[in-house]
Amino acid sequence: MILVTGGTGLVGSHLLHKLVSENKQVRAIYRRSHTLDRVKHVFSYYNKDHKVLYDKIEWIKADINDVPALEIAFKDIEYVYHCAAFVSFEPNKYYQLRNINIEGTANIVNLCISHHIKKLCYVSSIAAIGHESNPNQFITEETEWNPEEDNSVYAITKYGAEMEVWRGTQEGVPAVIVNPGIILGPGYWKGGSSGNLFRIIHKGLKYYTSGSSAYVDVWDVCNSMVKLMQSDIKNERFIIISENLAFNDFQKKVAKTLVVKPAKKEASAFLLELGWRLDWLTNKLFGKRRKLSKQMAKTVRSKTVYDNSKVKNALQFKFKSIDDSIENVSKFYLNDLKNN
Template sequence: MKVLVTGATGLLGNNVVRQLVERGDEVTVLVRASSDSRPLAELPVHRVVGDVTDEESVKRAAADVDAIIHTAAHIHIGWTQWETGRRVNVEGSRNVARAARERGVRLVYVSTVDTFGVGTIDEPADETSPREGKPNCCYVATKREAEQAVQQMVAEGLDAVIVNPGFMLGPWDWKPSSGRMLLEVATRAPFATPSGGCSVCDSRDVASGILSAIERGQAGRNYILAGENIRYFELWSLMSEVTGRRPPVFRMRAVAPFIGGTAGDFWTKVSGREPTLNSALVRMSRLTHYYSSQRAIDELGYSPRPPRESITAAWQWFQQHGYVHHVADAA
């Protein structure tokens, strides 16, 4: 099979490309001229220089493929960067979806569990849950809008499946993206954690779920590809154990991060630059992002592994690739 992958230098996209190559598929990747060359350096893939926001380069990359996997996205948890978010996440997704429709091939669109509402340990959210309970920040809003655009095109004849990954950890996190949490825990050994929680999944398992969605997914259907639902305190404690660091001591009360987030918002107004710590991120960190992957397990054969395996694989990869130059003894 000939497959086009967007976002091929990112954590998920790179795992997808590697699994496609391993099973013998012909892979085309759409990469920006400024993209990091390391993730694809040794891989036998056809590179097309372009951008999802450029419809012509998307069409050129999709000219001779049998399926498209769209993982590229602009991820920003905050109140700014709306223009970039809409251009990449919404218009870029429309460009990719149009290319798939014109070619008459299946599209697997990668969204996020954050387009759904939140669940609890006893009642995790699923694909039928109301889409409420999340702050309407740039990332959440534009990914929801992109899903709506894809679903509209499905109604017009597009063959597309939407997958919604949870919080991913694993190897090949070149940027790094979500692996920054692991590196932060390993290098700074923070005393306190956010009060919320997340559904931890492995980038390799999500990639396998996406490949299965090409063959087995039902058109127009969402599939949550998540994992074990765990509080950040337990997750960071596990990260500390794997990396040999001092574990966190307590979960932060709501007031402390609220003050930090408010200060971040004030700095944005004063300087025009939004810091990582802002009220949108604070609100997200207090939520329980708990989800059920049962539909994907039943219909796609999705099989998420325990968080410890994902953390260990990510940590070993970071060590092997020079991301851990010095970890101070915080014990």
């Protein structure tokens, strides 16, 4: 039997759809009952018989920091996809991020060890990979993480979670780590998911930034994970990205498919530096949630390029074009907007 953590998230819900569509025996954990509706909604995008598929999942209420509940979830499990994570770039959420991303992963790894799991797949992020000083130099799986850099709190905790997975491999659990870029997929239009970008662009974006990042379709993430788990590959990490793209190009493509005007003005370095300081001040004075951290202001100006050749060569994997991904996600977004 297969266990999926984070089954009510973007990657987890799509992964569950793939697994049950292939008649796999699947158990998934959830924390709050209302989040199960999101999974049902995602399933409805792809199948008329989505209720039949959804009912194949065995759900267990558990938190990745609730070890007794996890013990129940791990009964008779052979393979684990660990998708659960907390995504936030707010510096004051550091301890919450540590608790979920690092300590929660440590719990999953410990149970994988004690239950003699055959293989573990951990969903990390390109945020947990090091950077190159030359923006034209491709970042690979071998690019070293530099703890002395001013890394975001999210990146620090995802890197810490990877260390827990590597510890597990030393204690006998075969594992693969995937490092996706910005994951494009439908159904999650708020919060830390990329769907929020579509919502913001549709509402009207005033500024774009000069940086770039890497993007990937959610189905490519799920398909590569399953292929890696079914292969003989173990104890390796893989960058999972389709294309490197400037933020300005991305927002233009999304705006076009949503039939809205793209942002025309570039947010200057001065504006971003001023912005994160004002954001910090309003948080201190009025307790408002952070929207722009110092690290985020730097990231959105940074130009990075990632190399996806390792997974392409290992699996003979072909990625979906980002244009197709954007078109599909935009279609689902507009549909949901019309029906809500």
